[in-house]
Amino acid sequence: MDMILQEDDGILVQPTNFSAVEDNCIYRCGFPQPSNFPFLQSLNLNSIICLSLEPYPEENLEFLKFNKVKLFQFGMDGTKEPSTMSRSAITEALKVLTDIRNHPVLIHCKRGKHRTGLVVGCLRKWQSWCLSSVMDEYKQFAGAKWRETDGRFLETFDVSCIRHCLESIIYTNYGSTKRCLLCIEEILQKPPMTSVL
Numbered sequence: 137m138d139m140i141l142q143e144d145d146g147i148l149v150q151p152t153n154f155s156a157v158e159d160n161c162i163y164r165c166g167f168p169q170p171s172n173f174p175f176l177q178s179l180n181l182n183s184i185i186c187l188s189l190e191p192y193p194e195e196n197l198e199f200l201k202f203n204k205v206k207l208f209q210f211g212m213d214g215t216k217e218p219s220t221m222s223r224s225a226i227t228e229a230l231k232v233l234t235d236i237r238n239h240p241v242l243i244h245c246k247r248g249k250h251r252t253g254l255v256v257g258c259l260r261k262w263q264s265w266c267l268s269s270v271m272d273e274y275k276q277f278a279g280a281k282w283r284e285t286d287g288r289f290l291e292t293f294d295v296s297c298i299r300h301c302l303e304s305i306i307y308t309n310y311g312s313t314k315r316c317l318l319c320i321e322e323i324l325q326k327p328p329m330t331s332v333l
Contacts, residue, residue, distance in 0.1 A: 153165050185229055187212045249279070271290065274286065
C-alpha cells in the first residue's frame with residue numbers, strides 16, 4: 137500500500153513497497169511513477185539502482201537529470217528460474233549500494249519484491265544478519281508471492297565474493313540501535329563508479 141504524506145506545498149506519494157533499508161542512506165521500492173517524483177525529491181537522492189531489464193522511461197530520465205541523480209541499471213530477469221538470477225549483477229549492484237559516495241540511494245525493480253529483495257537480502261548477509269532474519273525481511277516485502285528459489289539463492293549466496301571489492305567500506309555501530317555504513321578516507325580519494333547517465 138502506498139503511503140501519502142502531507143507537506144505544506146502538496147501531497148507526497150511514496151512508491152509501492154517503499155521502505156528505508158538503512159535510515160537516511162539506502163531505500164527500496166517498486167518502480168517509481170511520476171506521481172512519486174515529489175516524494176523522491178524529498179529524499180535528496182544521489183543515486184538510483186534499477187534492477188529491471190526494460191529501458192528506463194524518458195520521463196523518469198528527465199526527472200533524474202533535473203535532480204542530478206545518477207542511474208545505475210543492472211538488468212535482471214524477473215522470472216522465477218534460479219538459473220536466470222545473475223550473481224554478477226547482484227555483486228555489481230552491491231558495490232554501488234555500499235559505496236557511500238552514491239548515498240542516499242534508492243534500489244528498485246518492478247514491484248520492489250523479488251529482485252530488490254534478493255539484493256537487499258545479500259546486503260543483509262554481508263552485514264552478518266542470520267539467514268532467518270534475512271528471509272523474514274524478504275518475505276515481508278514479497279508477501280504471499282515469496283519464492284523458494286529466492287530463499288535458496290539467498291542461502292547459498294557467498295558474500296566473500298564481494299568482500300574483497302568492499303575492503304575499504306566498514307560497518308560501524310552507533311550506540312545499541314543506530315547503525316551506519318561508513319567509508320574510510322581511502323575510498324573518498326577514488327572516483328565514484330560510473331553511472332549509465
